[in-house]
Amino acid sequence: MKTLDLYIIKNYFKTLIVMLTMFIPISVLVDLSQNIDKFKQHDLSFNEILIHYYDFVWVFGYMLFPIFLFLSVIWFTSKLAMNSEIIAILSSGISFYRFLFPFVISACIVTVIAFFSSMFFVPNASKKYNDFEYKFINKSKKIRKTENIYKQISDDDFIYVSNYNSNRNIGYNFAWESFDGNKLKYKINAQNIRWIEKDTIHRLTNFFERKIINNKEIIRFKKRLDTLLPIDLESISPTIYKAQTLNFFELNEFIDFENKNGSPLINQHLFERNKRWSIPVSALILTIIAVAVSSFKKRGGIGLNLAVGIIIAFIYIFFDKIFEVMVEKSNFTPWIAAWTPNFIFFLISIYMLKNAKK
Numbered sequence: 001m002k003t004l005d006l007y008i009i010k011n012y013f014k015t016l017i018v019m020l021t022m023f024i025p026i027s028v029l030v031d032l033s034q035n036i037d038k039f040k041q042h043d044l045s046f047n048e049i050l051i052h053y054y055d056f057v058w059v060f061g062y063m064l065f066p067i068f069l070f071l072s073v074i075w076f077t078s079k080l081a082m083n084s085e086i087i088a089i090l091s092s093g094i095s096f097y098r099f100l101f102p103f104v105i106s107a108c109i110v111t112v113i114a115f116f117s118s119m120f121f122v123p124n125a126s127k128k129y130n131d132f133e134y135k136f137i138n139k140s141k142k143i144r145k146t147e148n149i150y151k152q153i154s155d156d157d158f159i160y161v162s163n164y165n166s167n168r169n170i171g172y173n174f175a176w177e178s179f180d181g182n183k184l185k186y187k188i189n190a191q192n193i194r195w196i197e198k199d200t201i202h203r204l205t206n207f208f209e210r211k212i213i214n215n216k217e218i219i220r221f222k223k224r225l226d227t228l229l230p231i232d233l234e235s236i237s238p239t240i241y242k243a244q245t246l247n248f249f250e251l252n253e254f255i256d257f258e259n260k261n262g263s264p265l266i267n268q269h270l271f272e273r274n275k276r277w278s279i280p281v282s283a284l285i286l287t288i289i290a291v292a293v294s295s296f297k298k299r300g301g302i303g304l305n306l307a308v309g310i311i312i313a314f315i316y317i318f319f320d321k322i323f324e325v326m327v328e329k330s331n332f333t334p335w336i337a338a339w340t341p342n343f344i345f346f347l348i349s350i351y352m353l354k355n356a357k358k
Contacts (some may be wrong), residue, residue: 003106004089004094004102005101005102006102007057008102008103008106008179009102009105009106011076011082011100012072012073012103012106015072015073015105016068016069016074016110018072018073019068019069019071019072019075020061020068023064024057024060024061027056027060028053028056028057031053031056032049032053035137035188038137038348039136040283042136044136044243048301051128052094052128052129052132053313054125054132055125055126055128055129055132056129056306056355058117058121058122058126058129058291059122059125059126062114062117062118062122062279063279064241065110065114065283066238066279066282066283066286066315066316067286067313067316069107069110069283069287070286070287070289070290070309070312070313070316071290071306071309071310071313072153073286073287073290073291073294073307074102074290074293074294074306074309075302075306075310077103077290077291077294078115078294078302078305078306079102079302080295080345081294081295081296081297082297082302084297086099086295086296087297096295096356099295099354100288100291103288104284104285104287104288104289106287107283107287107288108284109282110281110283110287111281111283111284112280114279114280114283115276115277115280118276118279118280119247119248119276120247120248120258123244123245123247123250123251124245124247125179126241126244126245127244127245128242130143130239130244143147143239143240143241144162144164144166144237144238144239144240145237145240145264145265146160146164146165146166146237147162147164148160149161149164149171149236149237149264150262151262151263152260152261152262152308153230153231153237153261154184156179156180157176157177157178157179158175158176158178158179158230159174159175159177159179159236160173160174160175160176161173161174161175161193161236164236164237165234166234166237168194169194169233169234170192170193170194170195170199170233171192171193171194171233171236172191172192173191173192174188174189174190174193174204175187175188175190175193176188176229177191183212184212185211185212186209186210186211186212187209187210188204188207188208188209189207189208190204190205190206190207190208190211190225191205191206192204192205193205193229193233194233195234196226200228201226201227202226202227202228202229202231202233203224203225203226203230203305204221204222204224204225204226204227204299205223205224207220207221207222207223207224207225208220209219209221236261238258238263238265240265240268241268242254243255243268243272243273244272248276251269251272251273251276252273254269255269255270255273256332265289267328267331267332267334268325268327268328268334270334270335271327271334271337271338274334274335274336274337274338274339275338277338278338278339278341278342281342282341282342282345283317285342285345285346285349286316286345288343288349288352288353289312289348289349289352290309291356292349292353292355293305293308293309293352293354293356294309295356296356316341316345319340319341319344320341323337323338323340323341324337
């Protein structure tokens with residue numbers, strides 16, 4: 001590797017670290033100023049708040065690192081251009097694509113680091129961050145689907161609750177239907193079902209069972225029935241952010257389980273899995289665009305390049321959020337939603353790269 005490559009790679013990472021070091025503390029201070037009253041209200045210790053903001057840095061640093069990386073590459077490359085270093089490099093016979101090579105190498109390293117972080121480190125921080133957020137800051141915000149829950153728990157068994165209370169671990173208007181092919185074997189109804197942890201049983205109130213045996217209908221009724229059913233009430237209504245808290249292997253298992261059970265949140269879980277691949281890849285695409293935007297002198301200097309970069313960054317965030325909302329509010333295909341912003345900006349990077357080369 002040549003001296004020029006090492007010089008660019010070194011400054012690529014140095015500028016990125018400086019950018020993160022500048023903006024993440026600002027984000028922490030802004031969030032702290034907004035929530036300090038709630039911290040006082042719950043009498044949280046300094047250590048609890050410090051741990052929360054450690055998780056905050058992981059979660060938001062990962063979410064925003066492509067933008068910080070994009071702006072840092074624009075800053076560094078613009079400085080090279082303003083000092084006429086890029087003109088000297090290209091005048092020496094080095095092609096524009098060869099000049100781009102160390103940037104791509106650096107972006108690939110960042111992509112690998114971001115990928116492993118998103119799969120193994122960020123989920124753990126996300127769990128602690130979200131638990132803290134919904135316990136102390138956004139207590140009134142809905143974090144589960146608790147109404148009209150219908151789930152398939154096996155190939156032939158289906159359950160339904162009209163409402164689920166996670167604090168009491170109780171489901172209301174419980175129904176269980178079991179089929180043999182297209183024929184109903186039995187159906188269970190109860191006013192409510194509750195998990196009694198100390199006795200490790202399910203308690204059904206106003207239990208009613210209708211069973212079909214040899215074409216004969218058998219009906220059973222009990223005011224209260226204590227039994228053990230092969231269901232986990234907690235799992236029928238997982239937290240909305242559950243997928244964000246699982247590592248690579250746990251997430252795949254969770255999605256398989258939710259898919260078999262007919263979870264209404266399956267699209268959001270699939271979107272989360274695809275985002276863990278698409279966000280790291282965006283580092284490479286945004287690096288190419290940043291180099292193309294800022295490789296040559298402009299009358300506005302670094303300020304103009306940064307202004308263009310911020311506009312492009314906001315457009316990227318806009319597309320990203322639009323497709324995320326489409327997944328949450330409709331049946332839009334998750335992998336298309338996760339990868340479309342990258343695909344659009346990949347096409348932009350090709351166009352801008354061709355113009356920069358000229």
